[in-house]
Amino acid sequence: MRNEEIATRFSEIADMLDILGEDTFRSLSYQRAARQLESLTENVEDLVREGRVDQIPGIGRALAEKITEYVTTGRIPYYDELRAKFPPGVLDLLKVRGLGPKKVKVLWQELGITDLDTLKAAAEKHLLRRVKGFGEKTEENILRAIELVKEGEARTFLADAARIVDGITERMKAGKTVERIEAAGSFRRMRETVGDVDILAVAKDRAAAGAAFERLPGVVEVLASGETKVVVRLEYHDYEGSRRTIQVDLRILDPDSWGAGLQYFTGSKDHNIRLRTMAERRGLKMNEYGVFRDEKRIAGDTEESMYSTLELAWIPPEMREDQGEIDLAATGRLPELVELPDIRGDFHVHTNATDGTEPLEAMVEAARRRGYAFVGISDHSVSATVAGGMTAEQALSRRDRVRALNRESKDFTVLLGTECDILDGGEMDYPDDVLKELDFVIASVHSRFTLPEETQTARIVAAVQNPHVNILGHPTTRQIGWRGPIQLDLDDVFKACAKAGTAIEIDADPRRMDLNSTQARAAKNAGCTISVDTDSHASGNLVWMRFGVGTARRAWLTAAEVLNAWPLEKIRDFLR
């Protein structure tokens, strides 16, 4: 898939056009096209082959031509031409908070600043304040912001964002300065990572609420502090213990505008633009304060009122990405998305028999306490040496322990499975006569990540066609911020899974989120069944199911399409 490569180039073209001071609407077109390509479920190469590129919303004749050029020749001449005008580091300057295209242009053309290093040196020598529009304060802010550039590129894992959001809302509620408080933005849309956290609140005394927000534990810097908006940088430790920071915005709303603010700040941007356009056609004005006819507010206290004014059903936040959801809402065809309470169990759970930290019984008990009907134990197979993989004999030896547990309890079932390595040529790490003795089999890649696409695809297709394999685990093996996805023709894998009756996983480990929502939606469209699992290595990890379900909802999945939302009897049929 070259969707992301093209998206990146379009996004860079937009940056370059901005710095050159070209028409901003042209730049916006490139940005919008880039976002569309990122969330496109189809392979853009297929669309080119079928002559359907210009059917992508936001892609017209000119951009369709550039996409076609890239797919057929590997180059976009217009991109190369623009790129040649810029020293390599100039676009990096845009990553500095407070520096936009206008300021970057001035720094580059008047001071010859072409990368972050020369910018830092110039600011330290107080050269910036000599330029019109720059002062002492800007210079100081730039020096601080340079330090944050690297960190700013690292987005926050969804699970960490959730802990931050929960911590802030609890503390603000306890402080009694807010009457109502809720997170919006990409967190509410359950994106796999979030860039910053948006918190909305209603407060009688705005100043007091703002002050309480600025004094939250972990606040290391106050970036803005107005009557309706306060922005801070907050320090936190991620789920693996590393110290990081994130920007948190607080917006203080009137109760009458609560729904409008929630809708507006939840986004996405493209979803909102489409709604506003619809409002305009009806002679209405839509913003973060409500929907207005002339000067009169006709909606805004609830999100439902905002949507119903446009004759739309309320759209779940996870679907608000301008991917066709508005048309469905207009015609009453929104899918009934899977919800956390629909989930009856978790197939991907490790114990201390391999690289988990707790015994089988402890993991079982933790799953039972979550209200599940079943848990699948899936420890590593022998070839996963770094994870302490079990031999076939060890894997089968636990059958008695599991039978005993199942005898004890009528309303809870332990399924004994394996996360079995896919070997070099697509063979399974255990022989078939071992696999068939287990209740289920997850097949996963833990080696040979760099195989060429064709070989890797053939390897995985062979694995999912094994009649004993039930679920393909973390299909792309990517780990956010560490390792990219393996080279894989996912379309072929989806087709093979759908045909073979093998489910495909959304692995909800915060670093994995694999499949991601776009891929999961493509899998759904290919007719695959999806299994949403946590890949837990400790009982505390079982809570990650919330984020796996969030990803499933972003993929428009219903409970009927999620394997572990089915009744146990139906699941047993599927595993047979």
Place this chain on the structure above:
DNA sequence: GCCGTTTTCGGCCCGACTGTTTTCAGTCG
């Protein structure tokens, strides 16, 4: 650059905040 059931030309979201200004430009979301 894109787009069209008021348009194939003329629109394209806009409000909050900061820091620089002497009344507002630039950035951000």
